[in-house]
Amino acid sequence: MSLVVDNVSKEYPTRGTEPLSVLRNACLTADRGDAVAVMGPSGSGKSTLLHILGTLDRPTSGKVALDGTDPFGLPEAQLAQFRNARIGFVFQEHHLLPQCSVLENVLIPTLVSKTTNPAETEAYARQLLDRVGLAGRLDHRPAELSGGERQRVAVARALVLKPTLLLADEPTGNLDRTNAQSVGAMLLELHKQERTVLVVVTHSADLAKLFPRRFEMNDGTLQPA
Numbered sequence: 745m746s747l748v749v750d751n752v753s754k755e756y757p758t759r760g761t762e763p764l765s766v767l768r769n770a771c772l773t774a775d776r777g778d779a780v781a782v783m784g785p786s787g788s789g790k791s792t793l794l795h796i797l798g799t800l801d802r803p804t805s806g807k808v809a810l811d812g813t814d815p816f817g818l819p820e821a822q823l824a825q826f827r828n829a830r831i832g833f834v835f836q837e838h839h840l841l842p843q844c845s846v847l848e849n850v851l852i853p854t855l856v857s858k859t860t861n862p863a864e865t866e867a868y869a870r871q872l873l874d875r876v877g878l879a880g881r882l883d884h885r886p887a888e889l890s891g892g893e894r895q896r897v898a899v900a901r902a903l904v905l906k907p908t909l910l911l912a913d914e915p916t917g918n919l920d921r922t923n924a925q926s927v928g929a930m931l932l933e934l935h936k937q938e939r940t941v942l943v944v945v946t947h948s949a950d951l952a953k954l955f956p957r958r959f960e961m962n963d964g965t966l967q968p969a
């Protein structure tokens with residue numbers, strides 16, 4: 745399995761005696777090509793799970809393995825490299841740099857990567873932008889794009905280093921229904937072509953129903969839906 749989440753829990757300390765338990769023994773395994781949607785009420789722990797999968801936050805207990813490696817066993821500098829190389833992120837906000845062009849934004853993850861060849865990655869970035877329908881927008885700044893177009897750039901950026909794991913937290917949350925459908929479909933299509941493990945958190949039942957595997961988070965407990 746490319747991704748193994750084994751009894752992952754997350755607690756936050758509080759001023760009282762009991763810690764706040766936001767994730768309880770979450771288990772999930774996925775292989776390349778698997779697409780998983782996570783739904784559930786606000787505050788149930790979905791983003792917490794995604795942050796842990798993305799190695800942006802550490803579990804209180806339990807194990808995560810990506811391509812057989814426990815990222816939390818790595819020293820900080822190696823963990824940053826591992827995250828950069830293996831994991832792509834798409835957030836609800838696009839987080840594009842306003843002063844950079846569309847092409848430059850897609851290339852940002854490659855700037856800190858030690859393993860990439862600049863000419864090859866630029867060619868791949870152009871190809872990804874073509875695949876998301878933005879070949880005619882390479883020199884635009886984010887402010888000169890529509891909301892849906894910005895999210896397409898964010899998807900291309902997440903894939904530019906060919907990650908194993910593609911994570912998306914409410915990727916269509918800021919879009920109208922039509923744009924949400926097309927960005928969601930495009931995310932799934934690229935995931936299929938690139939054979940990533942895709943984990944998407946969404947409130948949209950329309951988006952979730954496109955996913956072969958669905959989970960529901962309730963009060964920190966993850967269950968197949």
Ligand SMILES: Nc1ncnc2c1ncn2[C@@H]1O[C@H](COP(=O)(O)OP(=O)(O)OP(=O)(O)O)[C@@H](O)[C@H]1O
Pocket residue numbers: 756764766784785786787788789790791792793
């Ligand atoms: N750093 C933190 N310290 C303490 N509590 C936190 C922290 N981060 C999150 N929480 C709590 O953990 C719970 C789960 O938060 P999380 O962001 O994972 O929810 P969510 O399911 O993504 O919700 P939403 O759908 O609104 O985005 C919330 O009750 C939140 O208040």
Ligand SMILES: [Mg+2]
Pocket residue numbers: 790791792913
């Ligand atoms: Mg959230």
